[in-house]
Amino acid sequence: MMASTSTLPEPAAEEVSPQRHPQYYISDGNTVLRVENTIFKVHRSMLVKDKSAFDAMFSLESFTHDTTQSDNSVVPQEGDSDENPIVLLDKADEFSALMWSLYSLPAEIAVSMGMQANDTQLIHLARIAHKYQFRSTEAWALAALTTFHSNSTGTPNVQNLIEITELAALCEYKALIGAVVIKWKRLLAEGRAVASAIDVAERLNLRQLLGHAYYSMMLKGREVWDSDPQLQRHQRIRLLSGHYNLLKICEELPDFPPRLNHDSTCIRKGRCRSAFAALWKTILTTKDGNAGIAGQVTRIQSVDLVKKVMLAESIVKALAEGSIPAIDLSEHGEIHVKCMPNVVQATQDKVKEVHENLVHWFSDVV
Structure with missing residues (x-):
């Protein structure tokens, strides 16, 4: 045994x-x-x-403690x-x-x-x-x-950046939050630490970062979403929702130019507005994913709203500066010369609006 x-x-x-x-x-x-x-x-x-x-x-300690015993010892x-x-x-x-x-x-x-x-x-x-x-x-x-x-200006360490972001949120220090969000956006522009940015932005309710983080992950494609171990189910649902919403917005974008505030000297506002609408549509009309005019051609994903409006901004500025040939819009009207700075401002306002509202297009419901 x-x-x-x-x-x-x-x-x-x-x-x-x-x-x-x-x-x-x-x-x-x-x-x-x-x-x-x-x-x-x-x-x-x-x-x-x-x-x-x-x-x-x-102060509480000195108030509640007697420092001597009955035999007068300390x-x-x-x-x-x-x-x-x-x-x-x-x-x-x-x-x-x-x-x-x-x-x-x-x-x-x-x-x-x-x-x-x-x-x-x-x-x-x-x-x-x-x-x-x-x-x-x-x-x-x-x-x-x-x-x-x-x-x-150096490349930030992701873990260090997470700690600073958590600290800034804990202390509710807006200036530091702004500085670290800029650093996160640099990483996102390079396609780095995207899932970490989503996690941090959600935990700390940093909406100015959250939309950009989801947007960057969406552009990577569904194969990447499904294989990234950091992403949770509700985050993948948000990505699907965002993809659907942004695809629809991008399809409608050429037909909805930004609001144009005319110069006070513009006496044919209707024709001026029609010409701007035609210019906007010409810039944003895409074929097989290509967008651009006057030699300004770039490959843009069908859902890449940010790049589309930034392309429009760059072309409108180039037209206003005369650095690219003018576009013949005579059949639609003519943009009043003094309205061109307003056209530039309208496109810049559109870019700003898109950046600020990215988070709204990613919801939990598809």
Whole structure:
């Protein structure tokens, strides 16, 4: 008979002793805090700056704790020693960034306002400053991040961009939201990180990004939608809906020119409007996916509304500037010469309208 065997429990992993922070364990500090496995010793006066949440926390602590026992000996208080620290449920990197902002010299802070800034450190700082209500520190960090990301031209790291976008939404900082949306749109223009952009835009309700993200994925085609593991069922339904809606709009587009506001000197507005409508239709009439006039030919997908209206804008501007030959529209009328700037403005307004309304054409119902 075989002897029975039993599986012995694995020994528990040995707990690593907390380590003092190499910079922010300050010898004459009077408050000890443990964050993850790092011990900080700092000055309480620094933590209560800016009327932060620490101010309220320490005030409540002094009100509710009696520091002496019946024999007149002092009761140990949290934060008095390494053995009895105040424990914060934060990340050590984030708390270290907060200490950096409180203890750094002006010259060190100034570096963070330029292109040599450490954006990861600023992200940590803004997030923890928001949590503990260091209002001026939060505003400064968000402004520094906005400056950095508004001026940087390099290809952004997608995970880093996700973190910044989440931070901007958390803090409701519109300037930073605008800067990161521009970076997302650069990625989308390159066909990169499209599913990630859809996920971020939906989670954070960034409508100015959501429409562009869905539009970029739609142009990739259904084979890509069906094979992308990041996309969920409701997102594929939205893509189908958007494809249907935009195909219908593109088919009708040549027959619906933008509204034209005539110049005050235009006395034949009807003929001027008819000529503009004919020009618009001529530009947008497609055959086998090709669109364009006067040598301005490009291959455009049948559902690519954005490219169609941008083509119209570029041709109208070229006509207004005289850089391409004029189009004979005499059988329809004539665009008044002083109405041409208004024609350009009308097409530009149409491009803007299309960009702003992309999200509306992607709904959950086909």
